[in-house]
Amino acid sequence: MTQTTGQDVIRLFEEWAPQTLAVEGDRVGLMVGTLEQPVKRIMTALDVTEEVIDEAINEEVDLILAHHPLLFRPLKVIDTHTTQGRIIQKALFHNITIYAAHTNLDIAEGGVNDMLADALSLQHTRVLAPTVETPLVKLVVFVPTTHAEAVRKAIGDAGAGHIGEYSHCSYSLEGTGTFKPSEASNPFIGTVGEQEYVEEQRIETIVTESRISAVIKAMLDAHPYEEAAYDLYPLKQQGKSYGLGRIGELQETITLDALAEKVKQAFEVSTLRMIGDRNKRIKTVAVLGGDGNKYVQKAMHAGADVLITGDIYYHTAIDAIEDGFVLLDPGHNIEKIMKMGTVQHMRERIAKAGYDEVTIFESNVNTDPYQYK
Known part of the structure; x- marks a missing residue:
């Protein structure tokens, strides 16, 4: 019986989220290891931290499907006294391949931004910022x-x-x-x-x-x-047409304050930053995973009543208030929704391909770097 390789799994994955969808300059694809080796256990992760690598070692993982690239900037040296160096060393020593799908998974139909929109039960969704x-x-x-x-x-x-x-x-x-x-x-x-x-x-x-x-x-x-x-x-x-973010309609008009509670529940966050009039009535919602500072004006001009995104800068918030627009910032880490979303999507593809020996599951490590009091 022919063994399933990493290349077999990635071929299925890239039928869903091809690298050609990625924003120009984004580092996607193979990060560490090889796709030619047999694969039986796959783990999805938002970030590849040392704790995530240790989890992968304990779970005897062969392939990590990550959202955020481990190697975003070119390396000049692999120093195993640094965290990044240790991650690479551990991955290679334990034959763990690391593959990153960043903006291509954001943009893909059914990808991160659709997962976020679905979690809010948005209807009649469309692309917020077309890219290709x-x-x-x-x-x-x-x-x-x-x-x-x-x-x-x-x-x-x-x-x-x-x-x-x-x-x-x-x-x-x-x-x-x-x-x-x-x-x-x-x-x-x-x-x-x-x-x-x-x-x-x-x-x-x-x-x-x-x-x-x-x-x-x-x-x-x-x-x-x-x-x-x-x-x-x-x-x-x-x-x-493919692109970043989604814009759609809530089932009923609610206040920004009520939407904030809905967002906290949907994305499993204990707190968020609210910018603008909390009593504003909201029907049309734009959502964009990650850093959405560049897309505030795009959301306003697209007819959104609010943009839900992460990493909002101070001056971006000031400008939004001056424009009479409102924002909700539940953090960059809401993209963790991709862990289970990718598992569910790939389980179907893996089963259809007949790769019965392959198991895929999500990382249990919380990589959100922020703590709140």
Whole structure:
């Protein structure tokens, strides 16, 4: 039986949160170790601290899926007398691979910002700050009519043919395929050295660039021919828009004070910073994990009544009050929601892939650096 490697797991993960979604300059991907080794135990973590590494060692973890990059700036030296050096040393000594998914996981559909929006039960959510529109590619594949439906289903299940709220969209034309098998071939249909004519269908569908590898693999697995004939055409129209933050509607209008209590409960924080009129009526909510200082004006212009984010600066708060806007700052650490959210998402993908020997669970270490009195 073939063992599941880190590369197998990361391939599944990046079908959800590809590195191409990350903000330019963000350090995402492999941090320490190798993705080529077998993986049985995976742990999700918000930060990779020495306590988290010790937990991973005790839990015999093979791969840590972290949100915040361990190596955000280039290292000039690995000094094992420093905390970062010890983390790297321990990870390598115990064969623990560290992989970081930062802004790509923030931006991904179903990623950190969607997890935050879902925790608040926001409705009709949309992207707050678009960062990228995914390029589209047209896949054209020629399939014998007897197997056309199987191939059509396989590529649809792999993510091809998404147009708006519709999936498995495709178009077919019937025709005749011709070929002559060589002496080295092992044809599914036809005879070596003889011209063959087969009733085939030309199936056309749209694929996002990030899904091409998965869709092609599914197509080849379902296709009966030894050598499948297919084409890929880049398209000028853009696909789905991705970005940071989400904006949506509460089920009912409430005060900022009431929303603050809801936020504390949803994100499991004991306290938060409230900026602006606590009696302001709130219906439209913007939420953005991490440091959201740059997005206050974006939230105001998008029609939000409030922005929920972390690390608000003093002068950003002053400016918001002057503008009549309100903010809630429950801290950067609310991104810890990604630990269980990633576990739940990846468990489904791992099970579907048949990686029965792989276990994924969340770190129990609280890495919030702040204490409150």
